[in-house]
Amino acid sequence: MVDVLGQYKRYQQEIDNAILGVVRSGAYINGPAVKRFEREMAEYLQVPHAIACASGTDALQIALMALGVKPGDEIITTPFTFVATTETIALLGAKPVYVDIDPKTFNIDPEKITERITPRTKAILPVHLFGQPCDITRIKEIADAHHLYLIEDAAQVVGATWKGKKACGFGDIASISFYPSKNLGAFGDGGMMTAFDDEIAERLRSIANHGASRTYYHDRLGVNSRLDSVQAAILSVKLQYLDEWNVRRREIAAIYSDHFSLHADLIQTPYVDPHAVPIWHQYSIMLKSNRDLVMASLKAAGIPTNIYYPVPLHLQPAYQSYGGKKGDYPLSEYACEHILSLPMHSEMTDDDAAYIAENVIHHIRNRNQ
Ligand SMILES: Cc1ncc(COP(=O)(O)O)c(C=O)c1O
Secondary structure, eight states, X not given: OOOHHHHHHHTHHHHHHHHHHHHHHOOOBSOHHHHHHHHHHHHHHTOSEEEEESOHHHHHHHHHHHTTOOTTOEEEEOSSSOTHHHHHHHHTTOEEEEOOBXXXXXXXXXXXXXXXXXXTEEEEEOBOGGGOOOOHHHHHHHHHHTTOEEEEEOTTOTTOEETTEETTSSSSEEEEEOOTTSSSOOSSOOEXXXXXXXXXXXXXXXXXXXXXXXXXXXXXXXXXXXXXXXXXXXXXXXXHHHHXXXXXXXXXXXXXXXXXXXXXXXXXXXXXXXXXXXXXXXXXXXXXXXXXXXXXXXXXXXXXXXXSOSSOGGGSGGGGGGTOOTTSSHHHHHHHHHEEEEOOXXXXXXXXXXXXXXXXXXXXXXXXX
């Protein structure tokens, strides 16, 4: 699905030098490499503050803590995403309140948000899924009208734009993941929060560092969540190539979509919103039928595919206490049953993409005969 080793080999000398530089500096935690990477990311995303932390999951939790989310608060979010988005809400004792997705983009449907707002609603937490920004301008309008905080889960979307502006540039806080398979991936866990407001940024930085304003002086409850300097140095190297890699992903997506265009009876290709320039974290098709059989035959033919995500969060056993049941969010449930993600990474050749597309078509036709 991804080729992290192939990408490393292409930039090996530069990355090895960056790692060795940190090792030789002795500054392993919050050293100059982290400060530098934070500055580079703030500039890249055109936000005033970028604060590194240990993972995308931590970034979400720290964001919620910084906005004062407490037990009983409600956070509006999507059931069709990676678990971390809901998990962090639940960890703070708050309640995830779900809104179903737009079936074309797989992102939260802004028009269904207002009906879920109650006096307990504290924030809206949309996810920019699969590398395509959600309709974040509309969601921001709703958040502003109801005096709610807006947190962008930008784990999968670093570099994508919405109406010409980079994702992370809309919410009070945005959270990012540098998990190795992300478009901008570290060699381990890593994450980041961005913010506009100086005071919120200060809170984020302090919470990520045990709630301290300076060493051994603790103003608030915090956690230990820091990005290793080695990871920051690797990410600084990789950031220089991110836009190039994202262009390559767009080319691969175009090859896939071109091949599938004659088979619309069986394959629904990903929809790109005219306001979005996606970065194709995933290329996900929808199969009308036999998804699991097609997946098995592709696997037997040596072609990996994956299901993001097989179960919507309202139906996961861990979150049953919030009362979700089958049929509550039918569009998310349908997506879970029919979606299939294909290999997508910057190291793929045109021939790889064409070969995979042809095989996908062949196995779908076979399974549907
Ligand atoms: C949408 C989304 N949110 C949050 C996360 C959590 O990020 P991490 O794995 O870095 O903790 C991920 C990634 O894995 C994700 O895809």
